[in-house]
Amino acid sequence: xxxxxxxxxxxxxxxxxxxxxxxxxxxxxxxxxxxxxxxxxxxxxxxxxxxxxxxxxxxxxxxxxxxxxxxxxxxxxxxxxxxxxxxxxxxxxxxxxxxxxxxxxxxxxxxxxxxxxxxxxxxxxxxxxxxxxxxxxxxxxxxxxxxxxxxxxxxxxxxxxxxxxxxxxxxxxxxxxxxxxxxxxxxxxxxxxxxxxxxxxxxxxxxxxxxxxxxxxxxxxxxxxxxxxxxxxxxxxxxxxxxxxxxxxxxxxxxxxxxxxxxxxxxxxxxxxxxxxxxxxxxxxxxxxxxxxxxxxxxxxxxxxxxxxxxxxxxxxxxxxxxxxxxxxxxxxxxxxxxxxxxxxxxxxxxxxxxxxxxxxxxxxxxxxxxxxxxxxxxxxxxxxxxxxxxxxxxxxxxxxxxxxxxxxxxxxxxxxxxxxxxxxxxxxxxxxxxxxxxxxxxxxxxxxxxxxxxxxxxxxxxxxxxxxxxxxxxxxxxxxxxxxxxxxxxxxxxxxxxxxxxxxxxxxxxxxxxxxxxxxxxxxxxxxxxxxxxxxxxxxxxxxxxxxxxxxxxxxxxxxxxxxxxxxxxxxxxxxxxxxxxxxxxxxxxxxxxxxxxxxxxxxxxxxxxxxxxxxxxxxxxxxxxxxxxxxxxxxxxxxxxxxxxxxxxxxxxxxxxxxxxxxxxxxxxxxxxxxxxxxxxxxxxxxxxxxxxxxxxxxxxxxxxxxxxxxxxxxxxxxxxxxxxxxxxxxxxxxxxxxxxxxxxxxxxxx
Numbered sequence: 001x002x003x004x005x006x007x008x009x010x011x012x013x014x015x016x017x018x019x020x021x022x023x024x025x026x027x028x029x030x031x032x033x034x035x036x037x038x039x040x041x042x043x044x045x046x047x048x049x050x051x052x053x054x055x056x057x058x059x060x061x062x063x064x065x066x067x068x069x070x071x072x073x074x075x076x077x078x079x080x081x082x083x084x085x086x087x088x089x090x091x092x093x094x095x096x097x098x099x100x101x102x103x104x105x106x107x108x109x110x111x112x113x114x115x116x117x118x119x120x121x122x123x124x125x126x127x128x129x130x131x132x133x134x135x136x137x138x139x140x141x142x143x144x145x146x147x148x149x150x151x152x153x154x155x156x157x158x159x160x161x162x163x164x165x166x167x168x169x170x171x172x173x174x175x176x177x178x179x180x181x182x183x184x185x186x187x188x189x190x191x192x193x194x195x196x197x198x199x200x201x202x203x204x205x206x207x208x209x210x211x212x213x214x215x216x217x218x219x220x221x222x223x224x225x226x227x228x229x230x231x232x233x234x235x236x237x238x239x240x241x242x243x244x245x246x247x248x249x250x251x252x253x254x255x256x257x258x259x260x261x262x263x264x265x266x267x268x269x270x271x272x273x274x275x276x277x278x279x280x281x282x283x284x285x286x287x288x289x290x291x292x293x294x295x296x297x298x299x300x301x302x303x304x305x306x307x308x309x310x311x312x313x314x315x316x317x318x319x320x321x322x323x324x325x326x327x328x329x330x331x332x333x334x335x336x337x338x339x340x341x342x343x344x345x346x347x348x349x350x351x352x353x354x355x356x357x358x359x360x361x362x363x364x365x366x367x368x369x370x371x372x373x374x375x376x377x378x379x380x381x382x383x384x385x386x387x388x389x390x391x392x393x394x395x396x397x398x399x400x401x402x403x404x405x406x407x408x409x410x411x412x413x414x415x416x417x418x419x420x421x422x423x424x425x426x427x428x429x430x431x432x433x434x435x436x437x438x439x440x441x442x443x444x445x446x447x448x449x450x451x452x453x454x455x456x457x458x459x460x461x462x463x464x465x466x467x468x469x470x471x472x473x474x475x476x477x478x479x480x481x482x483x484x485x486x487x488x489x490x491x492x493x494x495x496x497x498x499x500x501x502x503x504x505x506x507x508x509x510x511x512x513x514x515x516x517x518x519x520x521x522x523x524x525x526x527x528x529x530x531x532x533x534x535x536x537x538x539x540x541x542x543x544x545x546x547x548x549x550x551x552x553x554x555x556x557x558x559x560x561x562x563x564x565x566x567x568x569x570x571x572x573x574x575x576x577x578x579x580x581x582x583x584x585x586x587x588x589x590x591x592x593x594x595x596x597x598x599x600x601x602x603x604x605x606x607x608x609x610x611x612x613x614x615x616x617x618x619x620x621x622x623x624x625x626x627x628x629x630x631x632x633x634x635x636x637x638x639x640x641x642x643x644x645x646x647x648x649x650x651x652x653x654x655x656x657x658x659x660x661x662x663x664x665x666x667x668x669x670x671x672x673x674x675x676x677x678x679x680x681x682x683x684x685x686x687x688x689x690x691x692x693x694x695x696x697x698x699x700x701x702x703x704x705x706x707x708x709x710x711x712x713x714x715x716x717x718x719x720x721x722x723x724x725x726x727x728x729x730x731x732x733x734x735x736x737x738x739x740x741x742x743x744x745x746x747x748x749x750x751x752x753x
Contacts, residue, residue, distance in 0.1 A: 006069040008061045014076040015056055021083035022052055025090060032094035038113040041075075041082040046110060048086065055079065085116060088123045095126035099133060239277055242286065249293050258296050261289040354595050361603050365610070375560050382553045389546045396539050403532050410525050417518055425511055432504045439497045446490055456483055571611045574604075 004010055029035075029048070039047040059072035114122075246262050253260040265285060269278065278286065460480060 006061075006066055006073050011061050011069075011073055011076060014073075014080060018052065018056065018076065018079055018083060021080070021087060025083065025087055028087070028090040028094060032090060032097055035086070035089050035093045035111070037086070037089050037111045039082055040085050040116070041078045043113055047082065047089075050082075052079070081116070085119055088119050089114075092119075092123045092126045095123075095130045099126070099129055235277055246286075246290065249290065249297070252297060253293055256297070256300055258293075258300055260296075261292045262286070265289045350595055354599065357599050358602060361599075361606055364603075365606070372564070375557075375564065378553070378560070379557055382550070382557055385546070385553065386550055389543075389550055392539075392546065393543060396536075396543060399539070400536060403536065406532075407529060410529075414518075414522055414525070421511065421515055421518065425515075428504060428507055428511060432501075432508065435497065435501050435504055439501060442490070442494055442497055446494060449487060449490055453483060453487055456480065571607060574608065574611070 025048075034048050037047050039045050039050060042050065055075075059075045061072065062069050243266075246266055250260045250263045250266065252258075253263070269282060269286075273282075456479070
């Protein structure tokens with residue numbers, strides 16, 4: 001299309017199109033009135049007020065001005081768009097007038113500025129509305145043709161004059177449809193004056209009011225052309241029914257809070273005409289107002305249906321929810337019954353669970369053993385960690401020493417190298433200064449000799465001139481030779497000084513390069529030193545973290561050891577003195593649950609049994625050691641001899657101590673058990689309790705033996721080898737130190753007392 005821009009034929013066709021569009025617009029304006037909207041091309045002007053003649057004259061084809069011609073072409077295209085847009089707006093206005101039944105439109109103001117898309121959408125909407133109205137009118141005509149039979153011209157005119165307003169017409173119609181249904185059929189009547197009323201139903205079986213019934217004859221009221229201007233009884237009954245219907249409609253509108261047009265018209269007719277019959281025009285207005293009210297009622301009913309339908313749906317959903325809740329209630333009742341049955345089953349299985357809990361207690365004991373093994377493992381790990389820490393500390397110290405030595409060595413090497421280089425530089429600079437001084441002195445001497453030689457040459461030339469005149473003297477020739485030799489020696493010395501100067505410069509450059517290399521080595525060593533310092537810092541941090549971890553582990557191990565000792569002491573006290581030394585927190589009351597109390601009692605009994613078994617094992621081992629020692633010599637006869645019992649008893653009575661661990665007895669477990677069997681059962685608890693009471697509190701007047709000192713033992717006079725007596729004392733001290741013979745010691749104390 002770009003090559004056609006500015007084409008004269010295209011521009012002429014556009015001008016013709018604009019002229020044709022303007023003619024169509026004028027035709028539409030003559031029928032629907034002028035529409036006033038802003039122009040699409042010139043928004044500051046009204047579209048219908050544009051002077052197209054001047055615009056077409058101005059924007060025309062020019063031969064010598066292609067730019068203006070192209071501009072004119074574009075403007076003509078825009079004017080075509082502007083005219084098409086105005087034509088669509090006029091079409092929209094015309095369809096709106098038809099829909100609103102306004103044949104003569106009112107004066108309009110300038111409308112808003114609309115885009116092409118909005119204008120086209122409004123035009124399409126108006127066309128859809130017009131098509132809907134046309135379809136409604138067609139359906140109304142079809143229904144009228146189907147409902148009305150073939151009647152006479154007069155009955156057809158009466159039927160068209162008073163149409164029956166159906167509910168569908170009241171809903172779908174409106175003021176405009178009703179007017180169109182009533183007004184076009186009025187001229188179809190006879191040329192006589194307009195009838196005041198006509199029967200509502202034009203069928204032969206219409207409502208006939210009988211005047212009198214005498215015998216077999218009756219008179220029927222009928223309306224003819226002569227009596228057309230006189231109202232009949234049927235018209236009165238129809239108008240009365242219309243009044244009743246109107247009252248019902250008005251009451252319905254008032255009850256629904258709707259405005260009623262028929263109410264106002266009814267009051268107006270009642271004030272002006274009273275009870276007189278209405279004319280055809282009044283009936284048409286009546287029908288129009290009634291159709292308005294019916295349309296309002298229909299819209300209100302549709303709105304009510306829209307409101308009621310979701311409420312009905314909600315009601316149905318609520319009923320469904322209610323049914324679901326009832327079903328859930330039944331299910332919950334069933335579940336409750338099942339839960340009750342399950343509860344009974346669980347109560348029945350409580351006995352089985354008690355047995356299972358016994359196995360659980362055994363598992364707990366195993367776990368306790370596992371915890372003890374874990375504590376030992378923790379101790380081992382602490383030891384290994386401490387060893388590793390010591391190793392790392394030693395390695396860190398070695399690294400620090402090595403690093404310090406490296407730093408010292410590097411510093412010493414660097415200092416020595418720097419000193420050597422500085423000495424060499426000073427030496428070379430001195431040599432260079434001497435060489436430069438010698439060179440300057442030699443150059444001055446050379447200049448002097450040159451001046452002398454030049455003067456001598458001049459004197460020689462003069463002498464030659466004189467010699468040529470007088471003859472060459474021999475003395476001058478000798479001087480000349482000496483001067484030439486001296487000049488040659490000075491030249492040689494100058495060359496030697498020059499070579500020595502070049503060598504000194506080369507040595508100076510080498511020394512500078514060596515000095516730079518030494519500086520680079522120094523920087524490299526500094527970088528290495530920084531890296532080693534960072535490594536040392538990281539190692540120190542790791543050392544600190546390991547020390548903290550070791551301290552924490554030591555604290556935890558100390559706490560675990562302390563707790564283990566406390567637990568062991570507690571178990572020992574529980575087993576040795578179950579009645580007197582029960583802690584306050586262990587004295588628990590019954591919880592009300594027999595199974596739980598039984599489980600706790602079983603757990604306590606298992607702990608006591610375990611501790612007693614350990615004590616029995618230790619006692620058995622100690623007894624075996626004592627028997628082995630006694631079998632070695634005469635110690636057996638002195639320990640088990642009966643005469644020594646009195647001495648042993650008397651001696652032991654002087655060396656009793658407050659604590660149970662301080663009691664020393666040499667009586668065997670068999671003797672203690674025999675004595676315990678000889679006593680009555682009632683005396684045993686008293687002796688045990690008295691011994692435990694005396695052991696638990698120190699007696700006044702007797703100082704308590706310190707823990708570090710050894711309490712005096714029984715002064716047994718043991719004859720035999722020193723080795724046997726020493727082993728016996730060791731075995732006895734092991735027995736007393738372990739504190740395993742509580743019951744035997746209690747029996748021995750009772751026997752001594």
